[in-house]
Amino acid sequence: xxxxxxxxxxxxxxxxxxxxxxxxxxxxxxxxxxxxxxxxxxxxxxxxxxxxxxxxxxxxxxxxxxxxxxxxxxxxxxxxxxxxxxxxxxxxxxxxxxxxxxxxxxxxxxxxxxxxxxxxxxxxxxxxxxxxxxxxxxxxxxxxxxxxxxxxxxxxxxxxxxxxxxxxxxxxxxxxxxxxxxxxxxxxxxxxxxxxxxxxxxxxxxxxxxxxxxxxxxxxxxxxxxxxxxxxxxxxxxxxxxxxxxxxxxxxxxxxxxxxxxxxxxxxx
Amino acid sequence: xxxxxxxxxxxxxxxxxxxxxxxxxxxxxxxxxxxxxxxxxxxxxxxxxxxxxxxxxxxxxxxxxxxxxxxxxxxxxxxxxxxxxxxxxxxxxxxxxxxxxxxxxxxxxxxxxxxxxxxxxxxxxxxxxxxxxxxxxxxxxxxxxxxxxxxxxxxxxxxxxxxxxxxxxxxxxxxxxxxxxxxxxxxxxxxxxxxxxxxxxxxxxxxxxxxxxxxxxxxxxxxxxxxxxxxxxxxxxxxxxxxxxxxxxxxxxxxxxxxxxxxxxxxxxxxxxxxxxxxxxxxxxxxxxxxxxxxxxxxxxxxxxxxxxxxxxxxxxxxxxxxxx
Amino acid sequence: xxxxxxxxxxxxxxxxxxxxxxxxxxxxxxxxxxxxxxxxxxxxxxxxxxxxxxxxxxxxxxxxxxxxxxxxxxxxxxxxxxxxxxxxxxxxxxxxxxxxxxxxxxxxxxxxxxxxxxxxxxxxxxxxxxxxxxxxxxxxxxxxxxxxxxxxxxxxxxxxxxxxxxxxxxxxxxxxxxxxxxxxxxxxxxxxxxxxxxxxxxxxxxxxxxxxxxxxxxxxxxxxxxxxxxxxxxxxxxxxxxxxxxxxxxxxxxxxxxxxxxxxxxxxxxxxxxxxxxxxxxxxxxxxxxxx
Ligand SMILES: Nc1ncnc2c1ncn2[C@@H]1O[C@H](COP(=O)(O)OP(=O)(O)OP(=O)(O)O)[C@@H](O)[C@H]1O
Ligand SMILES: [Mg+2]
Numbered sequence: 050x051x052x053x054x055x056x057x058x059x060x061x062x063x064x065x066x067x068x069x070x071x072x073x074x075x076x077x078x079x080x081x082x083x084x085x086x087x088x089x090x091x092x093x094x095x096x097x098x099x100x101x102x103x104x105x106x107x108x109x110x111x112x113x114x115x116x117x118x119x120x121x122x123x124x125x126x127x128x129x130x131x132x133x134x135x136x137x138x139x140x141x142x143x144x145x146x147x148x149x150x151x152x153x154x155x156x157x158x159x160x161x162x163x164x165x166x167x168x169x170x171x172x173x174x175x176x177x178x179x180x181x182x183x184x185x186x187x188x189x190x191x192x193x194x195x196x197x198x199x200x201x202x203x204x205x206x207x208x209x210x211x212x213x214x215x216x217x218x219x220x221x222x223x224x225x226x227x228x229x230x231x232x233x234x235x236x237x238x239x240x241x242x243x244x245x246x247x248x249x250x251x252x253x254x255x256x257x258x259x260x261x262x263x264x265x266x267x268x269x270x271x272x273x274x275x276x277x278x279x280x281x282x283x284x285x286x287x288x289x290x291x292x293x294x295x296x297x298x299x300x301x302x303x304x305x306x307x308x309x310x311x312x313x314x315x316x317x318x
Numbered sequence: 319x320x321x322x323x324x325x326x327x328x329x330x331x332x333x334x335x336x337x338x339x340x341x342x343x344x345x346x347x348x349x350x351x352x353x354x355x356x357x358x359x360x361x362x363x364x365x366x367x368x369x370x371x372x373x374x375x376x377x378x379x380x381x382x383x384x385x386x387x388x389x390x391x392x393x394x395x396x397x398x399x400x401x402x403x404x405x406x407x408x409x410x411x412x413x414x415x416x417x418x419x420x421x422x423x424x425x426x427x428x429x430x431x432x433x434x435x436x437x438x439x440x441x442x443x444x445x446x447x448x449x450x451x452x453x454x455x456x457x458x459x460x461x462x463x464x465x466x467x468x469x470x471x472x473x474x475x476x477x478x479x480x481x482x483x484x485x486x487x488x489x490x491x492x493x494x495x496x497x498x499x500x501x502x503x504x505x506x507x508x509x510x511x512x513x514x515x516x517x518x519x520x521x522x523x524x525x526x527x528x529x530x531x532x533x534x535x536x537x538x539x540x541x542x543x544x545x546x547x548x549x550x551x552x553x554x555x556x557x558x559x560x561x562x563x564x565x566x567x568x569x570x571x572x573x574x575x576x577x578x579x580x581x582x583x584x585x586x587x588x589x590x591x592x593x594x595x596x597x598x599x600x601x602x603x604x605x606x607x608x609x610x611x612x613x614x615x616x617x618x619x620x621x622x623x624x625x626x627x628x629x630x631x632x633x634x635x636x637x638x639x640x641x642x643x
Numbered sequence: 644x645x646x647x648x649x650x651x652x653x654x655x656x657x658x659x660x661x662x663x664x665x666x667x668x669x670x671x672x673x674x675x676x677x678x679x680x681x682x683x684x685x686x687x688x689x690x691x692x693x694x695x696x697x698x699x700x701x702x703x704x705x706x707x708x709x710x711x712x713x714x715x716x717x718x719x720x721x722x723x724x725x726x727x728x729x730x731x732x733x734x735x736x737x738x739x740x741x742x743x744x745x746x747x748x749x750x751x752x753x754x755x756x757x758x759x760x761x762x763x764x765x766x767x768x769x770x771x772x773x774x775x776x777x778x779x780x781x782x783x784x785x786x787x788x789x790x791x792x793x794x795x796x797x798x799x800x801x802x803x804x805x806x807x808x809x810x811x812x813x814x815x816x817x818x819x820x821x822x823x824x825x826x827x828x829x830x831x832x833x834x835x836x837x838x839x840x841x842x843x844x845x846x847x848x849x850x851x852x853x854x855x856x857x858x859x860x861x862x863x864x865x866x867x868x869x870x871x872x873x874x875x876x877x878x879x880x881x882x883x884x885x886x887x888x889x890x891x892x893x894x895x896x897x898x899x900x901x902x903x904x905x906x907x908x909x910x911x912x913x914x915x916x917x918x919x920x921x922x923x924x925x926x927x928x929x930x931x932x933x934x935x
Contacts, residue, residue, distance in 0.1 A: 072806075072809060128681075150921065154873050158907065162702035191695055216405070218396070222367055222394060222396035292781070295778045302775065310765075
């Protein structure tokens, strides 16, 4: 192993730590400082603001739906991609990653073009059937699903590949049906990967901003999510509320990361 | 017949893995599928188990046509080369799996698991996770798991392939004894001819997707159907147009026997009790000969000595065909 | 950590690289091994995937094409849009270069150095990924904005754009390079040293070439993310036309003005870039896989 000399090591260490400190650690910690500058009152205050509470509830509802949908979709696709051969598999596995590099605004626009009640491709017919997608929660759930789509798949696929199909085949040879094999063998082996994926998707879903902004219409008290409230409050010069909600969001997302960081090493396969 | 495979062909894309294979395996026997790597042994075993499907041909297990049956309906036990243990279950749970799937009463499951763990000498490890077992112990557990459901046939794919030489030898003897006790029709895959010769009642030699020969170990060793089988079961050398084993060549320091081929010793290697010689004959052939150390000493030979070679009386010889080995 | 999520796409369709003893190859052309149940699952999954991703993205391309080539050119040739494109691409490139240098350094420090607090650093690297983008903007504003404790007034300048992009793209290269560096064979370095290579030579000739594909993959992801960034810029950059307005903001203002066709035209260019990055990644990946 290359041994770097002590000065070089210190230089590299300083660059790494300094960069991360200035860019991430310090700024993030300032949010906490701003929030609790005058004690807890500001932070507690957000829970008495009707619109903010509505936004938090909406955010939670949208995020949970998106995570559940992505969970079902993600696990299904992962198993299909790893365990089966079918034409078009390579293309599908590449397409799955698209949401990672598409701008949230473009995601919003794309959904708008198809599901907008007035001008979208499918929107008018869906609307005449009594459903509203855009400017309502279904659209927001779809936008959130879109941006968080690959996360669970990216956690589960490597684990499925790694464990191979020996255990599943052994179960089949011992008389287990497809369903029994999935529930008793496959699912327990990918359990932790699924949990990480869910936690990360939850963090991502709670924090989605651009795509939701486009499809929600941003109506205060009705389709405004927590991230949209941060923007609105900041621009209305209600900075303390903005910082308090931002702190709450930052706290939840960092908590998700810490949970994952703690879980992972113990259950590495 | 316990297992009847008829005209099975299996292709992967353009590659023919099994080419019109037919074998019948009698009830209660221990059969080895022997052959070089990539020959199609695993493929045949997996088709018998239903883990793969044949493109054409049929598989009959204990009198029922199993060709279209899914693996869980065939009542076969399968033991995988890399154990395929259920990592998240204890040893006892692993063994109980097949019984629980079959919804057997709890008391029966417990009793059976206990019996089986005793049979494979793992009783004290019942509550461990497989990751806390050695390779040999894992494989014994996998075997107990397969036996738990009282399969009509037991299929083992290179069961000892991933183990070190010593454990391998122990488990091999143990499998033979186990089979003598349990008497379930057993097929195991191996590419180790010694393993096959030592343990099996019957050997099926498979190469390039075809069955080369079926027979008892003695039959195969003494009457190999062709050069391939002969060379696969042991060392082979060629002497004036025939194939034979190096230790079946008589070596003389003077032309005493009729038809002796003259040659010079180009290399001489002493390994333990035997001496391996390479003899360059006057016809330009390189022949390997193995003699005992005592015999070599009594002849007083050394590198460069002139010697005469003849096939020993009663040697297994077959006419030389394509150049193999 | 989250390398599985930030790293280059797991090579699913190709050879499954298992850590276990070698298994047989399963690459016999496009075969179909779907059971009826799996086929149904694939059908439903594809239906949802199409409704959610494929059809909407197609709608962008179709809408963009509706006005014909000329309107396409008009949108892109407008001064304000062009300025936004130039700003976005320039800043994304700068940030990517910074990430290549600093990201690789951080990965190196995380793998090869040992010091108190290293595990904390490891967790912090993922913060930009998990933090909502709007919060990221707000967070940066508190250190680099009007009341900066550092005395820096970078809000509403090009610097702010760079800062925001650097923040959100920080994890990409670190998380693609880190696992490769961890797996790097120490024997090779020792062999090189025993053959007389100096430290500099080992880094240049042995380590960097092995990291190059990972760095390239991370850089591609980082660039793709940078050019599509929106949320973190909203509060920080002020969205001043010709000065700090990025492409995503431009698309949004087209949408808000009801000019969906222009929005779609610009969005389709962004999609093309995203697609290009994905294909490039796939190729790099395959190269590396072939090299063994
Ligand atoms: N799923 C598959 N896809 C493509 N080719 C396959 C597949 N399974 C097996 N093969 C090919 O079929 C041939 C026979 O394989 P098989 O596994 O039966 O060999 P084997 O005799 O068991 O060899 P080994 O002793 O190495 O296990 C090999 O050439 C292999 O590459
Ligand atoms: Mg095999």
